[in-house]
Amino acid sequence: MKYSLKSPPRTWFQKPSSTLALILLAISLSSAVFAQSFPSKPVRMLAGFGAGGGSDVMVRQVSAQMASQLGQAVNVDNKPGTGSAAAVADMLAAPADGYTIFAADNGVMVYNSALYKKLPYDAAALAPLGVMARAPMVLVTHPGAGFKHVRDMLDKAKTAQPRIAYASPSVGSPFHVTMETFKKRAEVPFVRVPFGSDIAALKDVVAGQVDLAVIDLPSALPHIKSGKLQVLATFANRRLNAAPDAPSVSELGFKDLESYLWQSLVVPAATPKDVQTRLSNAMQSAMGQNAVRKNLSENGWEILSSDASLTSAFIAVDVRVWHKNIKEAGISAD
Structure with a gap:
């Protein structure tokens, strides 16, 4: 069969737009079917x-x-x-x-x-x-630490020997970042004691092994209710019903330190x-x-x-x- 230059053969590779459209349609249909069946x-x-x-x-x-x-x-x-x-x-x-x-x-x-x-x-x-x-962050201590309130703790921490320690999970966690920022603003030389998780850190504060921690309210709440933890301050924008005597950090004069x-x-x-x-x-x-x-x-x-x-x-x-x-x-x- 002969073809003239005016009438070239109609082959699939001469229809790139049609082929591409079919491929895109197939991909689209495949994605739609996957989404409809998700999860299987x-x-x-x-x-x-x-x-x-x-x-x-x-x-x-x-x-x-x-x-x-x-x-x-x-x-x-x-x-x-x-x-x-x-x-x-x-x-x-x-x-x-x-x-x-x-x-x-x-x-x-x-x-x-x-x-x-x-x-x-x-x-x-x-x-x-x-x-x-x-959930708001709270600064907590155990009753045996003997801090009357947050100002009392800060005053003692500035000269305490050995330095007052705080428990913290990994570097970069919200707990660590919040406490280090508070430490800088308060100009207090707290010492960090590292733990593998927030729960491990909290456990040692409850047991009286470490004096302080910044922790989320839900994790601390059972121990607050049982009297095993005392809230010294909250990083919320207001006082908390769970700890009405603990001031917020804004009350203490720390700006832009609300932490959740x-x-x-x-x-x-x-x-x-x-x-x-x-x-x-x-x-x-x-x-x-x-x-x-x-x-x-x-x-x-x-x-x-x-x-x-x-x-x-x-x-x-x-x-x-x-x-x-x-x-x-x-x-x-x-």
Whole structure:
């Protein structure tokens, strides 16, 4: 068969636009089918904190409700320490398919980028699904330490020998950053005693082995109620019902030192958008359950339950305040 120059053969490679359109359509349909069937197996929720603390209890309640929404188990996997870097690395090493998600606190989402000259992970590879809740930080001591109130403690700490120590989990955690910033502002030479997790640090303060710690209210609350811990100050913007005699840091004259522990859900940025939306909606639905809201509120949490766009704005505010605080306090994780 002959063809003239005016009438070239119609072959598949001469239709690149049609072929590309078919390929893109196939990819789109494949992604849509995947999103509709998601999840078809249990979801793993990594957590950069130890088991048994306030964050762990909160996240497990949320994960149970998310499982009801998704029709699959959501299993919490605790990986404390190293500023949650191990948990972040674990998530980013997994396929970006929504089956590995991460309960990320403000240490990961805000502080680390100011603490490390070079982050041990790519922050741009993290996509926030939403903030679940936040809880105020409190400065606590054990009754045996003999501090009448926070001013009494600060006065004694300036000249005490040996120096007054505080218990803290990993460098860069919200607990460590808050206490080091307070130490700098108060001009007091506290000594840090490192622990592998927030719960281990709190345990030694309750036992009277270390005099001070900054901890989230939900973790401290049972020990406050039992009288094993005394709240010296709160880093909330007001006094707390759980400790009405303890002043806020703003009352003490410290500006821009309000500090909360908050937990968000994060996935790899390459996760399909429809899957991100499915997970975000499940989280928000879980946080909207009356039983969850009541229980978390009674245990010191403030429900936030924001979507991805609101979370980005929320993070930006914290970055502005806390990057400045970290720089002024000279805190580094390197």
